[in-house]
Amino acid sequence: MVDTSDMGFKWGKKRGVGVKNREIKYYESFHFDGVEYNLYDDVYLYKEGEPEPYIGKLVRIWETPNKTRRVKVLWFFRPCEIVKYLGTEQPLENELFLASGEGVGLANDNPLEAIAGKCHIICTSKDARNPQPSPEELQKADFVFSRTFDVVEYKIMDKIDEKIAGTEVKNIFNRSPNRNGVEKVICPDKEDEDPHNNALLSEAIVKPSDDHNRPLKKRKLDASEIFLGNELKNDEGKSTDAVGHQTPLQSGSASENKFRNKNLNESPRGKRGPFLKPEEKLMELSRGKLDEVSYHQSPQKDDKNNYEALQAPLPIDVDKNTWFKEPPFEERMQTACEQGTLVLLQNLDPTYVSTEVEFVTTIVYNLQDIIQQGLKEKCSAKMLPQTTTSSPHSGQAFVIFKTKEAAKTAIKKLETGCLVLPDGRPLVGCVETPCSPGKQSTFIGHLVISNPKQPQTRGTKEAVSTSHCSQPNTIVYDMAMEWCLLQQKSDFVLDKLYKLQGVELKKVRALLKSK
Amino acid sequence: MASTTETEYAAFLEKVKRTVYVDNLSPQVTEPVLRTALDQFGMVKNIQFITNYIEPEHIPKRALVEMEDEEQAKAIVKLIATCPLMIVGMPRPVRACAAKVEMFEDRPAKPGRKIEVRWLDADDPNFEVAQKWKKIDKRHAAEARFLLKQQKAEEEKLAKQQADNLKANFAKYEMIDAIMADGTAARLAEYYGLNLRDEA
Numbered sequence: 001m002v003d004t005s006d007m008g009f010k011w012g013k014k015r016g017v018g019v020k021n022r023e024i025k026y027y028e029s030f031h032f033d034g035v036e037y038n039l040y041d042d043v044y045l046y047k048e049g050e051p052e053p054y055i056g057k058l059v060r061i062w063e064t065p066n067k068t069r070r071v072k073v074l075w076f077f078r079p080c081e082i083v084k085y086l087g088t089e090q091p092l093e094n095e096l097f098l099a100s101g102e103g104v105g106l107a108n109d110n111p112l113e114a115i116a117g118k119c120h121i122i123c124t125s126k127d128a129r130n131p132q133p134s135p136e137e138l139q140k141a142d143f144v145f146s147r148t149f150d151v152v153e154y155k156i157m158d159k160i161d162e163k164i165a166g167t168e169v170k171n172i173f174n175r176s177p178n179r180n181g182v183e184k185v186i187c188p189d190k191e192d193e194d195p196h197n198n199a200l201l202s203e204a205i206v207k208p209s210d211d212h213n214r215p216l217k218k219r220k221l222d223a224s225e226i227f228l229g230n231e232l233k234n235d236e237g238k239s240t241d242a243v244g245h246q247t248p249l250q251s252g253s254a255s256e257n258k259f260r261n262k263n264l265n266e267s268p269r270g271k272r273g274p275f276l277k278p279e280e281k282l283m284e285l286s287r288g289k290l291d292e293v294s295y296h297q298s299p300q301k302d303d304k305n306n307y308e309a310l311q312a313p314l315p316i317d318v319d320k321n322t323w324f325k326e327p328p329f330e331e332r333m334q335t336a337c338e339q340g341t342l343v344l345l346q347n348l349d350p351t352y353v354s355t356e357v358e359f360v361t362t363i364v365y366n367l368q369d370i371i372q373q374g375l376k377e378k379c380s381a382k383m384l385p386q387t388t389t390s391s392p393h394s395g396q397a398f399v400i401f402k403t404k405e406a407a408k409t410a411i412k413k414l415e416t417g418c419l420v421l422p423d424g425r426p427l428v429g430c431v432e433t434p435c436s437p438g439k440q441s442t443f444i445g446h447l448v449i450s451n452p453k454q455p456q457t458r459g460t461k462e463a464v465s466t467s468h469c470s471q472p473n474t475i476v477y478d479m480a481m482e483w484c485l486l487q488q489k490s491d492f493v494l495d496k497l498y499k500l501q502g503v504e505l506k507k508v509r510a511l512l513k514s515k
Numbered sequence: 516m517a518s519t520t521e522t523e524y525a526a527f528l529e530k531v532k533r534t535v536y537v538d539n540l541s542p543q544v545t546e547p548v549l550r551t552a553l554d555q556f557g558m559v560k561n562i563q564f565i566t567n568y569i570e571p572e573h574i575p576k577r578a579l580v581e582m583e584d585e586e587q588a589k590a591i592v593k594l595i596a597t598c599p600l601m602i603v604g605m606p607r608p609v610r611a612c613a614a615k616v617e618m619f620e621d622r623p624a625k626p627g628r629k630i631e632v633r634w635l636d637a638d639d640p641n642f643e644v645a646q647k648w649k650k651i652d653k654r655h656a657a658e659a660r661f662l663l664k665q666q667k668a669e670e671e672k673l674a675k676q677q678a679d680n681l682k683a684n685f686a687k688y689e690m691i692d693a694i695m696a697d698g699t700a701a702r703l704a705e706y707y708g709l710n711l712r713d714e715a
């Protein structure tokens with residue numbers, strides 16, 4: 001454990017002494033690790049061996065007769081901790097649940113040194129007693145909460161009682177500003193100049209110091225956990241989470257403190273330095289990349305809006321083949337692929353439908369064909385369905401053109417020119433082989449016990465196990481849980497990737513001059 | 516290709532609400548199997564497997580299961596979230612979530628929507644941006660593919676690990692069974708003076 005006497009631990013305002021034992025001293029605030037904490041502040045606590053910090057509210061702070069410092073922490077639950085009781089409900093990404101009820105898991109006493117940093121939590125409950133937060137505050141908050149989780153009933157409660165863990169509810173709701181002269185302002189890096197210099201502007205330091213710990217540590221973990229490797233050099237060093245709280249980290253409060261010490265003692269920098277929030281790092285990188293683009297932008301000229309519009313009903317081209325009942329798309333896809341007439345269109349709006357895509361492709365084909373007297377050939381398209389693994393930002397569709405040349409020219413046209421949809425996104429076309437529809441024989445994850453000793457009776461051969469919900473006391477259940485964990489992890493990582501991509505795309509969109 | 520009427524679209528939206536998206540299905544799961552599996556939760560009206568056109572081959576099968584009403588759909592999602600359900604094989608459980616409009620392959624177009632496309636002139640200020648965007652999009656696609664490949668590697672690792680574990684455990688049980696069966700256990704018990712019968 002870090003020797004806090006070096007770190008500038010100082011007691012702040014005293015609150016009183018114990019009733020039974022007058023040697024116990026209660027306090028209202030203290031200075032620890034360069035940060036000032038007050039009673040009812042929300043904090044992170046790291047436990048050895050746990051990848052994620054716990055989040056709690058300080059509801060009591062005291063020093064024992066033997067000079068050990070302790071805090072009582074009222075816990076917040078993350079959605080992942082109470083997922084069983086949420087059902088199908090999807091809590092917000094940064095939503096927490098305050099513990100309530102009288103029982104185990106409500107609050108705990110901990111050594112003060114377990115505190116790893118401050119956390120900014122806004123209460124979004126619509127309760128009349130709760131001062132409502134402004135949109136700016138909501139934006140800056142690390143987490144929000146509006147409901148509690150009862151540790152006795154194991155239920156999510158909407159209503160907040162008068163007292164939780166002996167704390168009056170007014171200390172649980174948002175506090176009105178200017179309490180005790182410490183402004184509850186979180187300075188995002190943009191606004192604050194020199195977080196280093198102002199040791200007393202505790203809140204300003206807390207966020208950056210939290211963040212810079214994580215990106216630096218995460219760099220190592222990112223490389224291994226997310227396997228982005230060499231292919232994605234840009235992404236390394238970016239945290240996988242905008243706010244930097246949710247990714248797994250190695251724990252150990254001692255090493256955390258050392259880390260923080262080190263950086264706090266560095267010479268102050270005028271720029272934001274390592275305190276860039278991960279989002280800003282991303283922005284800087286992409287800004288760098290896109291700088292070259294801005295040089296090319298010529299002065300505005302009148303953009304004649306020569307959109308071709310699809311209005312209902314779409315003019316149907318009489319194609320002499322339309323009276324044929326066409327075989328299903330999948331079959332034609334394979335043949336088309338062989339013949340070279342299959343094109344994969346990317347970067348579509350994910351909400352598009354196959355018919356709309358078909359219209360789009362006629363445009364592609366048409367303009368190439370003004371010379372050929374506007375041959376309007378219909379092509380068929382299939383919009384690929386969105387799944388849990390596909391990107392939410394763009395949609396894809398397979399298009400079958402009539403001829404190989406048509407397909408080739410379309411792709412070339414899309415490469416050299418820019419066919420844009422109303423929101424500015426350009427279509428991308430390429431040749432891509434679809435998956436063969438054959439069945440795969442093995443399924444990763446399903447295990448079979450081969451038992452050559454047992455004779456295969458006709459009965460056992462034909463018996464097909466259908467579905468099965470396993471009980472918690474079996475090995476199967478444990479294994480299933482491991483799979484669940486893996487699935488969740490994969491989901492999470494994929495989500496993060498798409499989020500990062502979303503941010504990149506937003507940057508690009510911002511560059512588009514208004515039409 | 517006339518745009519669909521409002522009512523048709525509304526009916527489709529309603530269908531979406533009643534549908535559950537199920538994935539992590541083994542290739543051996545067929546429609547009747549899935550139907551039987553989910554019938555216990557309510558009335559399954561329709562099952563449609565999502566064809567995998569472009570994703571890497573190892574992606575397990577996915578299906579859209581249309582239930583009789585929204586409540587049943589919600590109940591299924593909730594149950595599968597809490598208790599692992601395995602279909603035609605253990606131990607990899609299936610996953611379920613509420614279906615979304617974009618998951619349906621043959622969905623009707625939103626009525627009243629205008630699709631507009633145009634070609635950008637080369638000296639249009641947005642041209643370069645669009646080119647950039649295209650490159651970014653290609654890269655994103657590559658990134659996603661790469662990630663999925665990695666996930667496959669992880670899955671294989673887990674499967675292998677579990678298989679090894681299982682084999683080891685099974686071997687242990689077999690061994691115990693064997694010595695019980697052929698009397699070795701009994702003899703040893705006599706030798707050591709232990710009482711073999713369970714006295715729990």
